[in-house]
Amino acid sequence: MFQDPKRYQAKYHYVAAAGADLVEVLAPQAGERVLDLGCGTGQLSAQIAAAGAEVVGIDLSAEMIEAAREEFPDLSFIVGDARDFSFAEPFDAVFSNAALHWVKPPEETLACVAACLGPGGRFVAELGGARNVATISRGLIDQLAARGFHPQSPWYFPSLGEYTRLVEQAGLRVAYASHFPRPTPLEGESGLRDWMEMFAETLTEGVPSSMREELWKAVEDAVRPALYDDGGWHADYWRLRVVAYKE
Template sequence: MNQLLIPNNDWDSSLYEDKHAFVWQYGEDLLKLLNPKPGESILDLGCGTGQLTEKIALAGAEVIGIDNAATMIEKARQNYPHLHFQVADARNFQLKQPFDAVFSNATLHWVKPADAAIASIHQALKLGGRFVAEFGGKGNVQAIVKALYTALAEINITAESLNSWYFPSIGEYASILEQHGFDVNYAIIFPRPTPLAEGEAGIKNWIEMFAGSFLAGLSTEQQIQVTQTVEQILKPTLYQEGIWTADYRRIRIFAIKV
């Protein structure tokens, strides 16, 4: 995912591009909501390896991509050397000029507290500027999280404190936006079951890429045990015909700075 805040900030950008391309491929639909125009200034918040930043630029907009993971920014610069990318934290970033729009795909469920990120986004926008975002909403990967909790409990580890995600409801997130000076024009939450690559290894790869906080501090043997337990729990419901499917639930927002 185009992430800004994760444990150790140690993203494997090659694994991200190779096995998890769905992150930006699904994000292309969000670009229709953004509807970038030639000459607009747009910030891509949590740009990852830059694929959607490039698509915004192709619409004729002046775009900057930021991400808190230096490995992602390095890869984005390699992919698109003609674009501008920089390392920055979603909770505390400042850029020279205000933007017509802030765009964020699959990022903000990594960022806590939400208030800090929204305050930074608000100050980055021109009056009347738009904030367009999609990220994990309430109930996102609920089956996977429950399986991780169960697997970790079996080795006497309480998993709640290891959960670094923020999956708000529409009501919760819209309320924070309004408190920070946004008018929420559009908000929806919807299921988006997401097939994972690599066949039988799909859920294992997903856990390694996106749920590393649950495995931090475990021995190699414990990591294998936890992953195998999660597979056993989820296989009857999330594995069919050789393909794992993550139980994603997304929140999508369009808000205006007022």
């Protein structure tokens, strides 16, 4: 899915940019150990490290980790699964931006988060929440169904109540949670199909290449009234943000 880090950074730099204020929520301190869970190409890991924290970035994509190591050779990055990780030394914080909605089941990830935090450690995360890209995904799934394809969604977009319940069941105390819209511009006239090609790859992996152009056009026509205005496309993002502590 994320085998092309250069394309990801060039077209979807807004993912890390939108996470910059989440780093402010984290408020990393000099000397703290911070795990960046789903670190991608490491831009936010570097921002955390700039505050003087010791950062370890972990991501399932070997290509993303390779790109992170090349750009930030002084930081520590490892390939790993967000559902199954552990470390010998505890962390003061686990940070995650725009990654955990790709990970199912969430209970396994949250158990690992709780286990690797030291007493008083904090979990600061943002992920896609309920209603995230609902118009895009409905349009795409409907058009796929009309052509005989019935894929399962790769995403986990929980409600605020559902996710905070799971966080607390994992043994953390939720101090703050918010669910909010973030309509996000998509670059260029091909912005929507570019987004689908990058982020909806698993939904369309069974579709022959000869059908794809017609599929993209059909989805664009279906969602245009809702997602195209002022001469451009936007994605109907809804985000879920959580801050929790281990006590």
